[in-house]
Amino acid sequence: MGQGAQSRGKGQSSTPLFSEVGQLAGISNTDWSWSPLLADYDNDGWKDLYITNGYVRDYTNLDFLKYMTDYMKNRPANFSREDVLELVHKIPSSNVVNYMFRNRGGDPSGEVTFTNVGSAWGLTQHSNSTGAAYADLDNDGDLDLVVNNTNQPAFIFQNEANKELHHHYLTLKLEGAGANTQGVGTKVTLYRKGKQQYLEQMPTRGYQSSMSPRLHFGLGEDSSVDSLRIVWPTGKQQVLTNVKTDQLLTIQEKNAQSTFQAPRPAPALFQEIPSPIAFTDPLTKSMILNDKRCWSMPSRLMGRVWSKRM
Numbered sequence: 001m002g003q004g005a006q007s008r009g010k011g012q013s014s015t016p017l018f019s020e021v022g023q024l025a026g027i028s029n030t031d032w033s034w035s036p037l038l039a040d041y042d043n044d045g046w047k048d049l050y051i052t053n054g055y056v057r058d059y060t061n062l063d064f065l066k067y068m069t070d071y072m073k074n075r076p077a078n079f080s081r082e083d084v085l086e087l088v089h090k091i092p093s094s095n096v097v098n099y100m101f102r103n104r105g106g107d108p109s110g111e112v113t114f115t116n117v118g119s120a121w122g123l124t125q126h127s128n129s130t131g132a133a134y135a136d137l138d139n140d141g142d143l144d145l146v147v148n149n150t151n152q153p154a155f156i157f158q159n160e161a162n163k164e165l166h167h168h169y170l171t172l173k174l175e176g177a178g179a180n181t182q183g184v185g186t187k188v189t190l191y192r193k194g195k196q197q198y199l200e201q202m203p204t205r206g207y208q209s210s211m212s213p214r215l216h217f218g219l220g221e222d223s224s225v226d227s228l229r230i231v232w233p234t235g236k237q238q239v240l241t242n243v244k245t246d247q248l249l250t251i252q253e254k255n256a257q258s259t260f261q262a263p264r265p266a267p268a269l270f271q272e273i274p275s276p277i278a279f280t281d282p283l284t285k286s287m288i289l290n291d292k293r294c295w296s297m298p299s300r301l302m303g304r305v306w307s308k309r310m
């Protein structure tokens with residue numbers, strides 16, 4: 001997970017820092033996982049994490065591995081392909097429940113850790129799920145889910161967050177100029193009350209799936225947005241201020257007039273400087289250690305010191 005660029009003064013930013021924080025954040029050990037989809041499903045302004053799970057033939061199941069080992073030791077002399085198929089059919093299915101982790105960044109503690117709320121949010125169905133996609137299917141301001149299952153019909157989950165929580169949101173539709181009509185690669189930063197949210201237009205996510213090309217921001221209790229910065233892949237940008245929430249806003253690249261200037265990187269803590277003294281090889285009187293004897297220099301020097309002392 002990345003912490004993103006940290007502001008370090010006017011016009012400066014540090015290099016983004018990426019760390020493995022799965023265990024620390026409470027989202028590790030989720031079995032056979034396929035589609036991890038980060039999006040704000042409860043519209044509180046913090047991205048949550050939905051993870052599909054399951055494997056129809058869990059060939060790492062230890063009970064099966066023991067069974068297979070015993071079977072192969074005592075297999076019949078006329079062991080056939082049909083016997084292999086029978087073995088495959090004995091591999092158990094993991095058939096598990098998908099995970100929904102709520103981001104707790106908005107809680108009073110302010111810690112960006114996650115809690116599994118699958119049961120509380122009604123996602124308790126057992127399945128072997130792989131691909132999944134989020135989209136506001138009914139255009140009511142919250143993200144619904146479509147989940148692909150193996151040997152089972154797909155799930156369609158209607159999100160009731162708009163009725164239960166009444167949080168604000170903002171949805172953006174990008175219209176790129178030229179052939180990139182959906183503005184793939186566009187970066188959007190939303191600023192509100194000293195905080196910022198960031199989304200990048202990259203609909204292909206998770207496992208063999210594509211999300212809605214509309215960008216969705218949850219806003220919690222805030223009914224207004226201070227500003228929106230949209231940076232298109234061409235380098236053009238536009239900044240919108242005092243944006244009204246709870247709407248689908250269309251952003252057109254043809255209206256982007258200015259050019260984005262990337263913030264200057266913060267100065268490094270260490271800088272190499274020229275040596276304050278000129279070095280001369282004591283044996284060759286050269287400034288470069290190019291003599292084979294250089295490799296044994298410490299011991300030779302020590303030998304000279306000792307011979308003088310003796």
Ligand SMILES: [Ca+2]
Nearest residue numbers: 040042044046
């Ligand atoms: Ca959330």
Ligand SMILES: [Ca+2]
Nearest residue numbers: 136138140142
């Ligand atoms: Ca919806």
Ligand SMILES: [Ca+2]
Nearest residue numbers: 142159160162
């Ligand atoms: Ca809804």
